[in-house]
Amino acid sequence: MSDKKVIIVGAGPGGLSAATILAHQGFDVTVLEKEEEVGGRNGPVSLGPYKFDTGPTFLMMKFILDEVFRLTGRNIDDYLECVLLDPMYRLQFDDREVICSPDHKAMQEEIDKKFPEEKGGQMDKFLSWEKNRFQKLMPALRRDYTSWTSLCSRELIRSLPYFGANRSLFDVLGNYFKEDKLKLSFTFQAKYLGMSPWECPGGFAIIPYVEHAYGIWHVMGGLFKICEAMAKIVREEGGQIYLNSPVKSLLIKDKKVGGVLLEDGNTLTGDYVIINADFAYAMENLMEKNTLPRYNSQKLAKMKYSCSIFMLYLGLDKLYDLDHHNIYFARDYKKNVDDIFKGNKLSQDFSIYVQNASVTDPNLAPEGHSAIYVLVPVSNNQSGIDWEKEKDPFRQRVLDKIKERTGIKDLEDHIVEEKIISPLEWEKDYNVYLGATFNLAHSMSQMLYFRPPNKFRKLKGLYLVGGGTHPGSGLPTIYQSALISTSLILKEQGIDIKSPLVWTPGQAQSLS
Ligand SMILES: Cc1cc2nc3c(=O)[nH]c(=O)nc-3n(C[C@H](O)[C@H](O)[C@H](O)COP(=O)(O)OP(=O)(O)OC[C@H]3O[C@@H](n4cnc5c(N)ncnc54)[C@H](O)[C@@H]3O)c2cc1C
Structure with missing residues (x-):
C-alpha cells in the first residue's frame, strides 16, 4: 500500500482505469475532468430519452478489462452486464452481405456461401497462424518502453518478425484469402486504428484474430457504463473525481512535475501526475513551449495522425x-x-x-x-x-x-x-x-519505444495513459496502457500486483 498523491488529468477510459488500480492500492487519487460527465470519447451522448455511446461501441479483448476490475479486488459482473454479440457484425458490399460470427464453423460456412469462388477459404489457417502471431506479440505489447534497453528486450526481439513491418494488413490477409472483398472483411478493422488497410502494418492482423477468437461485446446501457463503473470504484476506494474542472497547465520545477494549475486558478500538488487528455493536445497546451523539445509544436506537426x-x-x-x-x-x-x-x-x-x-x-x-x-x-x-x-x-x-x-x-x-x-x-x-479521433497513427515509427512513453524520461513524476501512449488507441490497448503506467508507479513504490497482464522483467508469458 502507498499513500502517495496522484493527480490524473482526464476521466476517459485510460485515466479511470489507472485511477481504480491506484486508489485500490491506497494512493490518494484525484481525477480532474473538464466535462460534466466522466468518459471522454467513451462517455455518453444523451438526447432527450435517447442514449448513445459517443465513441467506442465494439468492446474487444474483454479479458483485459476483466483484469482491471480484478486488480481492484472486484468482479466485473458485479458492475456491468456484458453481452457477447453473435452475429458480431453485418458487412454490406455492393453485391453481397457477409454476416460475421465468432462461431468459427458458422463463419466458415458463411465464407463458403458468400465467396464460392474462394473454394473453401482458409479460416482455420487464419485462426491458427494469427493465434501464433498474437501469442508472440502480446509479451512485447504488454511491456513498457521507457528505457532504450527495452529495445534489446527478449520480448521485443522475439516478437519483431511478427510485426509484419514490411507488409500491409491487406497483403497479410492474402496469406489466407484470395477474394478482395473477403480480405476486406478481415482488414476493415484498420479503421479502428484510424489507418488504411493498405498502409497499416501487417501485424495488426491480430485485430480480426481477436475479434474471431474472443468475440465482440456490448455492455448493457452502453459502453459508457464502463467508465461510470470505474468512477464508482474510484469513489468507493476513497478517490476524488472533480467534474467541470479543466486543467490549465502542469506545475513543473527543476524538471519535476509537482502538480497542476486549474483553469479556475486553483492549484493541486501531487507526487505523480498522469495525463489522460489527448497526447498532442496536452503537449501543446498543458506545458510551456519547448519544455519537452522532442514534442514541441514543430515535431508534433510532423508526426503522423489517424483519420x-x-x-x-x-x-x-x-x-x-x-x-x-x-x-x-x-x-x-x-x-x-x-x-x-x-x-x-x-x-x-x-x-x-x-x-x-x-x-x-x-x-x-x-x-x-x-x-x-x-x-x-x-x-x-x-x-x-x-x-x-x-x-x-x-x-x-x-x-x-x-x-x-x-x-x-x-x-x-x-x-x-x-x-x-x-x-x-x-x-x-x-x-x-x-480531430484525429484515434490519436497518433500506428505506423512502426510511432509504436513501442517510438510512441510517447508511459513514463517520461525528461520530466520526473509525469506519466501518460490513453490512446496516445504505448500500446495504442482502442479500448483494450488503452486499458493495457493504464496497466503498464500504473505498474511503473507501483514498482517505484515497491508494490508488485502480480498479474498475467502486467509485465515484469524476464517474464514472457503468452496467452492462449
Ligand atoms: C467515434 C469513435 C469511435 C470509436 N470506436 C471504438 C470502438 O468501437 N472500440 C474501441 O476499442 N475503441 C474505439 N474508439 C477509440 C478509443 O477507444 C476511444 O477514443 C477512447 O475513449 C479513448 O480513450 P482515452 O482514455 O485515450 O481518451 P479520452 O476518452 O479522450 O479521455 C480523455 C479525457 O480527458 C479530458 N480532458 C481533456 N483535456 C482536459 C483538460 N485540460 N483538463 C481536464 N480534462 C481534460 C477529456 O474531456 C476526456 O474525458 C473510438 C473512438 C471514437 C472517437
Missing part, C-alpha cells in the same frame, strides 16, 4: 429492424480510403458504419423507438476541409447514404433528436489534436 470521424446520433420515434453493428462499404473502398488518407477530401461515395444497439439493449431508447449511431471515417483536420461550411450538406449526404444502403426510406420523417460531431468539434470541444 477523423463525422458522427451523427439520431433519436427516432420508430423501431428499425437493423442489426446491432452494420458496416456499409463504399463501392470503391480503396478510393474512399485514399481520399481520406491521401487526397484529404470528402469522397463522392463513402463507407458508413450504422449501429442500432436498441435491438440488443432496451435501455437506449423508449419502447418502439430507435437510437441510431452513424459513423463516417473522414480526413483529420490536416485536410483543411471547412467543416463550418461542409457540416450541413455532408449531414444530408449521410442521411441519403443511409436511405440508399439500408433501404430505410422514411428516416428523416422520424428524427426527433439529433446531434452531429464533426472533426471540428472533436478538436474544439473534445481537445483532440487535429
Whole structure:
C-alpha cells in the first residue's frame, strides 16, 4: 500500500482505469475532468430519452478489462452486464452481405456461401497462424518502453518478425484469402486504428484474430457504463473525481512535475501526475513551449495522425429492424480510403458504419423507438476541409447514404433528436489534436519505444495513459496502457500486483 498523491488529468477510459488500480492500492487519487460527465470519447451522448455511446461501441479483448476490475479486488459482473454479440457484425458490399460470427464453423460456412469462388477459404489457417502471431506479440505489447534497453528486450526481439513491418494488413490477409472483398472483411478493422488497410502494418492482423477468437461485446446501457463503473470504484476506494474542472497547465520545477494549475486558478500538488487528455493536445497546451523539445509544436506537426470521424446520433420515434453493428462499404473502398488518407477530401461515395444497439439493449431508447449511431471515417483536420461550411450538406449526404444502403426510406420523417460531431468539434470541444479521433497513427515509427512513453524520461513524476501512449488507441490497448503506467508507479513504490497482464522483467508469458 502507498499513500502517495496522484493527480490524473482526464476521466476517459485510460485515466479511470489507472485511477481504480491506484486508489485500490491506497494512493490518494484525484481525477480532474473538464466535462460534466466522466468518459471522454467513451462517455455518453444523451438526447432527450435517447442514449448513445459517443465513441467506442465494439468492446474487444474483454479479458483485459476483466483484469482491471480484478486488480481492484472486484468482479466485473458485479458492475456491468456484458453481452457477447453473435452475429458480431453485418458487412454490406455492393453485391453481397457477409454476416460475421465468432462461431468459427458458422463463419466458415458463411465464407463458403458468400465467396464460392474462394473454394473453401482458409479460416482455420487464419485462426491458427494469427493465434501464433498474437501469442508472440502480446509479451512485447504488454511491456513498457521507457528505457532504450527495452529495445534489446527478449520480448521485443522475439516478437519483431511478427510485426509484419514490411507488409500491409491487406497483403497479410492474402496469406489466407484470395477474394478482395473477403480480405476486406478481415482488414476493415484498420479503421479502428484510424489507418488504411493498405498502409497499416501487417501485424495488426491480430485485430480480426481477436475479434474471431474472443468475440465482440456490448455492455448493457452502453459502453459508457464502463467508465461510470470505474468512477464508482474510484469513489468507493476513497478517490476524488472533480467534474467541470479543466486543467490549465502542469506545475513543473527543476524538471519535476509537482502538480497542476486549474483553469479556475486553483492549484493541486501531487507526487505523480498522469495525463489522460489527448497526447498532442496536452503537449501543446498543458506545458510551456519547448519544455519537452522532442514534442514541441514543430515535431508534433510532423508526426503522423489517424483519420477523423463525422458522427451523427439520431433519436427516432420508430423501431428499425437493423442489426446491432452494420458496416456499409463504399463501392470503391480503396478510393474512399485514399481520399481520406491521401487526397484529404470528402469522397463522392463513402463507407458508413450504422449501429442500432436498441435491438440488443432496451435501455437506449423508449419502447418502439430507435437510437441510431452513424459513423463516417473522414480526413483529420490536416485536410483543411471547412467543416463550418461542409457540416450541413455532408449531414444530408449521410442521411441519403443511409436511405440508399439500408433501404430505410422514411428516416428523416422520424428524427426527433439529433446531434452531429464533426472533426471540428472533436478538436474544439473534445481537445483532440487535429480531430484525429484515434490519436497518433500506428505506423512502426510511432509504436513501442517510438510512441510517447508511459513514463517520461525528461520530466520526473509525469506519466501518460490513453490512446496516445504505448500500446495504442482502442479500448483494450488503452486499458493495457493504464496497466503498464500504473505498474511503473507501483514498482517505484515497491508494490508488485502480480498479474498475467502486467509485465515484469524476464517474464514472457503468452496467452492462449
Ligand atoms: C467515434 C469513435 C469511435 C470509436 N470506436 C471504438 C470502438 O468501437 N472500440 C474501441 O476499442 N475503441 C474505439 N474508439 C477509440 C478509443 O477507444 C476511444 O477514443 C477512447 O475513449 C479513448 O480513450 P482515452 O482514455 O485515450 O481518451 P479520452 O476518452 O479522450 O479521455 C480523455 C479525457 O480527458 C479530458 N480532458 C481533456 N483535456 C482536459 C483538460 N485540460 N483538463 C481536464 N480534462 C481534460 C477529456 O474531456 C476526456 O474525458 C473510438 C473512438 C471514437 C472517437
